[in-house]
Amino acid sequence: MTQTLIHRRQQSPTRGNSLANGDHLDRPTFHRLYEDTPESFRAELIGGIVYVASPVSRQHSNATATFTGWLVNYRAMTPGVKSPTDGTVLLGEFDEVQPDCMLYVLPQFGGRLCYQDKYLAGGPELVCEVATTSAAIDLHRKLKSYQQAGVLEYLVLTTDPAELFWFHRVDGKFERLDLPRDGTFKSAIFPGLWLNVEAIISDDTRAVLATLQRGLADESHAKFVAELESRRTS
Incomplete structure (x- = not known):
């Protein structure tokens, strides 16, 4: 999500049902005010x-579309997982x-x-963010929040400069993974979810999906699908 911080307010807002950059709020107050804003906000x-x-x-929008296609294609072949975009997640108290x-x-x-209610609560297993002007937020403040919420894998694609950051949770903290020699990251949480780094950076959707198809054909993915089915309770 592209963001900009204009100013910091040290008090809760006194402007009625409104939100502004820099307001300091707890999550219940933010959520109440946010639900009263226009759909476009x-x-x-x-x-x-x-x-x-x-x-x-x-x-930003092009990179997000490529990420979305990557995850949607994985979801289509992996019963038991979902890949929403731009959906509200209640991570924690703040x-x-x-x-x-x-x-x-x-x-x-x-x-x-x-x-x-109608929202997700807790830390998703995997999160992807595209960072243009928000690189400092996605790689610092938001990274810390995702880490505290228990997110297992966190991907940040910056567009200036073009770079992919893949973080994996180790002993409760994110560690950035080094780029593999073959240029392909392979998720430790979602077997078969392979990402061609050069392709995602250059917005080569065809190459991104071709690498994913190789991952889906790997036996680790079939085992994961079977494991998910064995866990199913309803």
Whole structure:
């Protein structure tokens, strides 16, 4: 999600039902105010601070579409997982975010998330963010919030400079993975979810999906699908 921080307010807002960049709020207050905003309004609460979304750039929207296609194709071949985009996630007491893309295991298949009213609550297994002007937020404040919420894998694609960051949870903390020699990251949480780094950076959707198809054909994916089915409770 593209964001800009204009100013920091040290008090809760006194402007009635409104949200502004820099407001310091707890999640219940933010959520109540956010639900009263127009559908076109986008904001997140990260570490207790409100960030209102900036206009979305062409580079950001194109990269998000490629990430979305990657995850949707994986979901299509993996019963028991979902890949929503720009959906509200209630992370914790001071965090309510809308990841560009995410992938999670459904609760009835042993997933970690739960449902709170019409929203997801908790840390998704995997989150993807595209960072243009928001690189500092996605790689620092938001990274910390996702880490605290228990997210297992966190991907950030920056567009200036063009670079992919893949973080994996180790002993409760994110560690950035080194780029493999073959240029392909392979998810440790979702077997078969392979990502061609050069292709995602250059927005080569065909190459991204071709690499994913090789991952889906790997025997590890078939084993994961069987494992998910064995966990199914309904």
